[in-house]
Amino acid sequence: xxxxxxxxxxxxxxxxxxxxxxxxxxxxxxxxxxxxxxxxxxxxxxxxxxxxxxxxxxxxxxxxxxxxxxxxxxxxxxxxxxxxxxxxxxxxxxxxxxxxxxxxxxxxxxxxxxxxxxxxxxxxxxxxxxxxxxxxxxxxxxxxxxxxxxxxxxxxxxxxxxxxxxxxxxxxxxxxxx
Amino acid sequence: xxxxxxxxxxxxxxxxxxxxxxxxxxxxxxxxxxxxxxxxxxxxxxxxxxxxxxxxxxxxxxxxxxxxxxxxxxxxxxxxxxxxxxxxxxxxxxxxxxxxxxxxxxxxxxxxxxxxxxxxxxxxxxxxxxx
Numbered sequence: 001x002x003x004x005x006x007x008x009x010x011x012x013x014x015x016x017x018x019x020x021x022x023x024x025x026x027x028x029x030x031x032x033x034x035x036x037x038x039x040x041x042x043x044x045x046x047x048x049x050x051x052x053x054x055x056x057x058x059x060x061x062x063x064x065x066x067x068x069x070x071x072x073x074x075x076x077x078x079x080x081x082x083x084x085x086x087x088x089x090x091x092x093x094x095x096x097x098x099x100x101x102x103x104x105x106x107x108x109x110x111x112x113x114x115x116x117x118x119x120x121x122x123x124x125x126x127x128x129x130x131x132x133x134x135x136x137x138x139x140x141x142x143x144x145x146x147x148x149x150x151x152x153x154x155x156x157x158x159x160x161x162x163x164x165x166x167x168x169x170x171x172x173x174x175x176x177x178x
Numbered sequence: 179x180x181x182x183x184x185x186x187x188x189x190x191x192x193x194x195x196x197x198x199x200x201x202x203x204x205x206x207x208x209x210x211x212x213x214x215x216x217x218x219x220x221x222x223x224x225x226x227x228x229x230x231x232x233x234x235x236x237x238x239x240x241x242x243x244x245x246x247x248x249x250x251x252x253x254x255x256x257x258x259x260x261x262x263x264x265x266x267x268x269x270x271x272x273x274x275x276x277x278x279x280x281x282x283x284x285x286x287x288x289x290x291x292x293x294x295x296x297x298x299x300x301x302x303x304x305x306x307x308x309x
Contacts, residue, residue: 031270050227050231053231100299103296110209128292129266132266132288132295133267135295136263139298
């Protein structure tokens with residue numbers, strides 16, 4: 001099963017000097033979790049929603065280490081560059097690599113997506129969701145004989161938990177501390 | 179393949195009245211991103227690492243039930259890995275608690291499903307991996 005057939009494209013990218021705030025806006029706009037960081041045509045990093053959410057802390061820690069100071073004021077996400085919080089050590093695969101290989105890599109490295117690169121060009125990105133879709137399609141074609149399974153899947157069973165406690169509004173909970 | 183065979187059984191859980199700091203400690207220790215939340219032995223919610231991030235700075239003073247997702251999607255141990263994958267894609271979630279007759283018996287994550295599907299694919303297709 002080739003990555004080529006299951007990867008997502010076009011890939012949303014940012015530049016190393018783009019701000020964390022802009023990158024987060026892009027993630028929210030497209031409802032995605034990763035952005036590939038490019039410089040010219042070159043893939044130089046990958047940045048996740050998690051990296052971006054943690055960016056003010058990450059930046060504050062490196063600033064205070066550099067200054068030898070204690071706790072620094074958290075910087076504004078608009079003033080932090082993507083390159084300061086991205087992973088520069090990118091594990092990329094090629095379009096002709098197998099989805100199985102990608103699945104193994106993602107589980108082993110605990111990552112959510114892999115940029116798909118060939119001949120210096122970014123062709124796509126393969127996410128865990130893409131892999132689940134690929135496997136579902138394989139399972140469907142393998143399991144044509146298992147008609148009973150397919151029928152059962154139409155009404156995906158979903159047990160309800162016994163009760164649902166009211167969840168207090170975050171603001172109120174935080175106010176309680178003050 | 180039934181979920182019972184690829185889920186993580188007896189997952190680490192947390193109680194509604196615990197703090198988010200306690201939840202974070204459990205997640206860091208076990209290296210997972212979500213915990214089922216129990217109240218009186220019943221599953222009442224799920225709390226993820228992402229939920230914790232939204233309460234940054236207040237982890238010691240915020241209770242789990244104030245930050246969790248109540249009434250989470252759950253599945254029974256007898257459903258297939260395929261159905262679990264469909265639910266994850268449909269709800270855009272990364273993990274689902276497995277409940278049997280009202281009792282939490284496991285949790286299944288995308289990693290569990292990727293492993294399960296790899297086994298299925300490798301077993302049913304003669305894929306030669308060239309790299």
